[in-house]
Amino acid sequence: MIELFHESFHQSQNKEPNAFRKALLFYFWDEWLSFEEQKHIIYSSELSTHPSVLECIRENQYQLGKFLINRLFNPENSSVVYLCEEGTECQRSFVDIIEKDEAKDQLKGLEVIPKKVGTPYGFLSSKNGDLVFKTAEPDISGKLGRGKECGNVTTMTGHYSNLIKIGTIFESADKGNFNLDSGTISIESRIKNSTRACTLINLCIRLLDAYKIKNKK
Numbered sequence: 001m002i003e004l005f006h007e008s009f010h011q012s013q014n015k016e017p018n019a020f021r022k023a024l025l026f027y028f029w030d031e032w033l034s035f036e037e038q039k040h041i042i043y044s045s046e047l048s049t050h051p052s053v054l055e056c057i058r059e060n061q062y063q064l065g066k067f068l069i070n071r072l073f074n075p076e077n078s079s080v081v082y083l084c085e086e087g088t089e090c091q092r093s094f095v096d097i098i099e100k101d102e103a104k105d106q107l108k109g110l111e112v113i114p115k116k117v118g119t120p121y122g123f124l125s126s127k128n129g130d131l132v133f134k135t136a137e138p139d140i141s142g143k144l145g146r147g148k149e150c151g152n153v154t155t156m157t158g159h160y161s162n163l164i165k166i167g168t169i170f171e172s173a174d175k176g177n178f179n180l181d182s183g184t185i186s187i188e189s190r191i192k193n194s195t196r197a198c199t200l201i202n203l204c205i206r207l208l209d210a211y212k213i214k215n216k217k
Helices: 002-010 017-032 035-044 051-060 092-100 156-172 182-187 194-211
Strands: 061-064 067-074 079-083 121-127 130-136
Touching (some): 017 130, 035 079, 051 067, 061 092, 130 194, 156 182
Antiparallel strands (some): 061 067
């Protein structure tokens, strides 16, 4: 799917290479590296100060006085882990302060409403110690719904519908449709099962986010 995503990008219009790079970078960081691997890279490897690593963790960092705290999600127990110096877990008082400070915490300020979030939107959830990709529709209540585990939906109709919808969004932003039209999708052999279709949906949603189309997540 990476190859197809790459091909579609290069055939698109008004390309933004940095957005494409960012979409792939975050995909690999989020979904190919385990919690322990991310932790090792941040605290124990020569890559800890690499710009790409810093870009991946910046949104999940929290400055508490002189302490820069990294937050990582551990799917093994479905928890957010707060890491202080040298990768040690922060003391409970630090965690309490951060969790209470909603006004400063950009992660808690996102409302999942149609005005701010695109349709469909994607998110990661833990299941049996691993991460799974889910899709959902924003709701006027702003609540994050349970969503549908994309890979569990074996019928392709819904996946094709989401891909066509995403293609329409790209086209509305003068990017071309990324070959996500009904005619092309129906004959593209590389997206003939749900696993492949979900990977492409995942990557395309990440690129939509990187493009900041209509300033939506």
